[in-house]
Amino acid sequence: MYSKQPTPSLVGVITSPMRKSFLFAHIMWDFLESDFFTFAVPNTAFGIFSAFASSVLIEGPSSLVPSPPKMQILRRLPHALAFNVANLLVFTLANQRTPESVEEDRINKPWRPIPQGRITIEQTRRVMLAAIPATVTLNHALGVERQGVLILLLTWLYNDLGGGDEAFLREIIISIAYGLYNSGSLTVALGPEYHALSSRGTTWVVVISGVILTTMQVQDLKDQEGDKTRDRKTIALFLGEHISRASPAFFVCFWSCVCAHFWVLELVQLALLAIIAVVLVIRLLSVRLSFEGNAHTWRFWCFWHSSLYILPLLAARGSKKDHIYAT
Numbered sequence: 001m002y003s004k005q006p007t008p009s010l011v012g013v014i015t016s017p018m019r020k021s022f023l024f025a026h027i028m029w030d031f032l033e034s035d036f037f038t039f040a041v042p043n044t045a046f047g048i049f050s051a052f053a054s055s056v057l058i059e060g061p062s063s064l065v066p067s068p069p070k071m072q073i074l075r076r077l078p079h080a081l082a083f084n085v086a087n088l089l090v091f092t093l094a095n096q097r098t099p100e101s102v103e104e105d106r107i108n109k110p111w112r113p114i115p116q117g118r119i120t121i122e123q124t125r126r127v128m129l130a131a132i133p134a135t136v137t138l139n140h141a142l143g144v145e146r147q148g149v150l151i152l153l154l155t156w157l158y159n160d161l162g163g164g165d166e167a168f169l170r171e172i173i174i175s176i177a178y179g180l181y182n183s184g185s186l187t188v189a190l191g192p193e194y195h196a197l198s199s200r201g202t203t204w205v206v207v208i209s210g211v212i213l214t215t216m217q218v219q220d221l222k223d224q225e226g227d228k229t230r231d232r233k234t235i236a237l238f239l240g241e242h243i244s245r246a247s248p249a250f251f252v253c254f255w256s257c258v259c260a261h262f263w264v265l266e267l268v269q270l271a272l273l274a275i276i277a278v279v280l281v282i283r284l285l286s287v288r289l290s291f292e293g294n295a296h297t298w299r300f301w302c303f304w305h306s307s308l309y310i311l312p313l314l315a316a317r318g319s320k321k322d323h324i325y326a327t
Contacts, residue, residue: 028127030113031092032085038299040084042306043178046208047080047185048073050201053312054190057201073189080188083142084181086135087151093131094159097124139184143192147184151177175213179205204312207255207262211305214251217244218284218301221294249284252277252304259308263315273307280304 032040050057051073095101096114102121105112113119119127132152139148154177158164163173183197183205197205221244256277260270283297 027113027119028089030111030118031096032089034109034112035088035092036085038302039181040081040088042302042309043084043181043185044077044081045306046182046309047187047189048077049309049313050182050186050204051076051189053316056312056316057186057198057204058190059196059198059201068190072191076189076191079142080185082138083144083184083188086131086138087148087181090128090131090135090152091155091159093124093128094155095164097121097128098159100165142188144184144187147180147187151180151184154180171213171216174216175209178212179209182208204262207258208305208308211251211255211308215248215255215301215305218248219298220244221297245284248301249281252280252284252301255308259311263311265311265314269311269314273311276304276307 051068052070054068096105096112099121102114105115110116114121114124136145136148136152139145154173158170158173158177164170186197186201221241256273260273265273280297280300283300
């Protein structure tokens with residue numbers, strides 16, 4: 001009389017939640033993908049390289065503070081990456097869920113999950129209701145709750161209050177955020193038992209934020225079409241493409257010289273930094289590129305500014321040599 005309903009197999013019962021979890025993780029990755037290798041990875045590298053160079057960046061009872069064991073720092077690499085990824089995920093969720101951002105992404109980044117229809121704006125909001133408390137908890141567990149709270153404040157200013165659409169304010173917010181991510185990454189990489197940044201370490205974090213403030217408009221060159229749709233006042237649209245190319249080209253040279261002087265680089269080290277900077281400047285000044293070409297210039301800018309992160313490590317090795325020779 002009654003048709004027998006097929007009994008779901010045990011494999012199906014198990015794989016269905018696993019498949020949903022995988023799909024959810026894949027969607028979260030698509031939110032992050034554009035910024036993972038150009039933001040999360042460099043910030044993590046800053047923390048790890050700076051931890052290796054703690055003798056010149058961290059306060060201690062003597063002028064030469066011993067670095068933590070290298071294996072201890074490397075074991076904390078996943079923690080530093082988790083700090084960056086968790087806070088970046090909250091930012092990207094907030095950034096990509098506004099209607100203006102969705103329209104912009106349909107032009108600049110149509111592969112993102114909301115323009116593709118894989119998740120809705122409302123569902124993204126609900127994900128944030130869980131992601132923000134989870135990230136606050138993680139920041140507290142890692143000992144970077146102060147940086148975490150300020151990062152969330154900047155996320156709110158940038159996205160919900162539209163600070164990211166205002167000329168110059170956008171660059172200021174991003175440069176401060178870089179400083180918080182970088183100092184947080186270093187704190188996580190060192191662990192709670194080590195001292196705070198020295199005055200030299202604090203100055204170095206500020207220098208890197210200055211680098212971001214005056215050169216990161218390279219990113220805007222590839223996004224101009226989409227930025228026009230939301231009337232975003234980027235440097236490229238507000239002051240024109242000529243200035244948005246010439247200005248970062250000048251400051252790439254300026255900051256390369258400042259960093260070389262700050263860490264007293266040897267000739268070979270100076271030459272390598274100069275080559276990277278010159279290639280970037282040439283791309284900025286003499287090439288009018290397509291979207292993909294400007295995207296490559298943006299990635300090379302990320303490589304240049306990430307190369308600055310290794311300079312304290314080179315200086316620390318030089319300090320150790322001088323200390324050995326002095327004794």
